[in-house]
Amino acid sequence: MLADVVREEWGRLISLLLARFRRLDLVEDSLADAVEAAARRWPADGAPDNPAAWLHTAAARRVLDRLRAEAMHNRRMPLLATDVARTAGAGGAMADPGGLVEDDRLRLVLMCTHPALAPEAASALALRLVVGVSTHDIARLFLVPEATMAARLTRAKKKIVTARIPFAVPGSDELPSRLSTVAQTAYLAFTAGYAPGSGPDPLRVDLAGEAVQLVRAVLALQPDDPTLTALLALVLLQHSRRDARTDDAGHLVLLADQDRRRWHHDEIAEGVALLASPVLRSDLPPQALSYLLQARVAAEHASAPRAEDTRWDRVVAHYDLLVGLQPGPSVELARAVAVAEAFGHESGLAALQHIPRRSSHRLEAVRAELLTRAGRVAAARTAYDAAISLCRNEAELEHLRGRRAALDHLTGQPPP
Template identity: 70%
Template sequence: MSEDALVRVVREEWGRLVALLLARYRRLDLVEDALGDAVEAAARAWPADGVPANPAGWLNTAASRRVLDRLRAEAMQQRRAPLLVTEVERRSGGTAVMVDPGGLVEDDVLRLVLMCTHPALGAEAAAALALRLVLGVSTHDVARLFLVPEPTMAARITRAKKKIVSAGIPLAVPGADALPERLDAVAQIAYLAFTAGYAPGSGSDLLRADLAGEAVRLVRVVLDERPGEPVLVALLALMLLQHSRRDARVGADGDLVLLGEQDHTLWHHDEIEEGLALLRSLGDAHVLGATAAGYLLQARIAAEHVIVGNAAQTRWHRIVDHYDALLRLAPSPAAELARAVALAEAAGPDAGLAALDRIQLPGSHRLAAVRAELLVRTGRLDEARVAYGEAIARCRNEAELEHLRRRRAGLAEDESTATCP
């Protein structure tokens, strides 16, 4: 139970703990290491001593002690008196807060995300840093979102951290005049965090509802600051329509439940209604900016699924049309793969397989997994078995891995049944 409690508090409180420690000490290089040390200490102490009444407070205290230890050591090395409080603490009478010139943001997680979107950092570096540092997405999953090898992404994140420290990028929330310029970046970070929660690339869970939910909450917080902003409205609609099915997507045995087999009573219909209402408020995609239009088209695809809720009745040709529009607007291998799946439903598995031949997703298991499923539908079981093997070799998510193994094992059972007299 102590291990579960630690995993839960790290998932739910990591961003807030980082924000609190950064506000106090202003040392990004020390804070993350100290918090990591605190988590390791908790992993040793909690099984023996029990889970503390305030787990997040325990981690905060342990990390603070480690930061102070490092500050003392640095002070001694520099032959000056130890500084046990930061300059900002002295100026504020011991209560440190991040600079907020416009007084417009109170949410700790949003503060850190906005800090990561500083213009001195590139858009991709900012998003990667926010996902890893603020939202606790693993480096492997961040790399998967950007379609690059894990070592490459690790190096990018490290460079971004060093740039914040060496360039003296202030840990500050921009004023009201700068916030609109960062909305697209914040929206992309929330979108990627939601994707990492909706379909984790590693770990033991088929979905991380807590991470997806935090992404939804983040968009709501920003939308409170910028009411009616089309990018945020479209993104929130997309998230709600997808997130509404979270309780039905995983069965009692932990296996994936496909859309057509889900129990609709487990869907969050209030979120579906809210998402559909947001869609209706936006109008046509062509009158929106490119980013908002992209989220709108994805939301329309999600709406097609929840409105009907039955794969046999789903208007797959409309979904293919939406993907075609999305690919014209923002081409991506992930959208091409999703279009191939929809095309297979609309025009048959052979059409889907032909579409897959044009897609490249280096390192991802999903392309091979989709190909295997479509090969099964065409009766090409030997080829399907090879494709499943490729997907299994690349998959890092334990729950998905078990699902793929069961699907491949089922091919042997199907063949033996077919040959019985």
């Protein structure tokens, strides 16, 4: 139970504590101490009725204890006590010049995206602190080893503390310079929810839904921004399929097998309408064009009445443009899948050849599927084994093991 609470509530608890105390170093350590205390006490005393509130209270007490200890050490207790009382008395409200931002999560993301931090570091920090994405999954999103991402996050946190970067909402004159980073953060948060890299769930609807709301909130501040318009179209079209992506038992359902009656067609209609927006008809910045091309791919799937009606040739054309704009293993893998559907499994396998091997479990899973279609069972079995060894999402692991077992059943050979 505690693990579920931490996974689902960590980002919100960090946000609440930061809003009150503005001390990143104390907040993270104190919440970790509270979790450790819960791990000791809950098994013996029983879990509280409101586990998240228990953790919040315990962490807040630890922050206050640390602040008092610091005040004693620095002989500044009266000043610090006054400051803490003032912050708490304001109900934890964060400085927001002119009441610019009403959405709490957007406010906190804006606070994390201070220009003193590099955009990638700011996005990673917001994903960890505000949204609660694990370091492993953030590393996967940025295509770097987990240890590398952990070091980046540590450096970003230290910079905030040592440089005394304020956790404050930017004014209206500063807001436009942060929108690109906020959009990237929302996009990555949605990806983490739509395709979790670890954990038990095939998707995290709550996280993906929060990302959609974050995009809506920031677009309300800049309604004619093409990057945000394209991003909202993309996340709506993808999120519309959420109820069909798993069956009643919680097992993963691939796109081709989904019951399209369970898609949210109102969201599809909204996403398609956004793609026709006048702000997307002129020359677009690269980030906006990237989101637009991905949204057009999603629209191709959404507009097909049946899986076999999908215009895979148009999907490939969109991916060709996207690879030219934003080359990388994830985009090239998606293109290879489309190529296989449009032109056959051998063409798909050829498109996989230049993607680095073992770059992700999904690469090996796609390779295994295409090798199976080609009748190359031994090679497919090896590819499935590689995918299974790399995958850390339990739902996807179950799916991969099932596909691997089906190969052995077809050939009449027992697993090695």
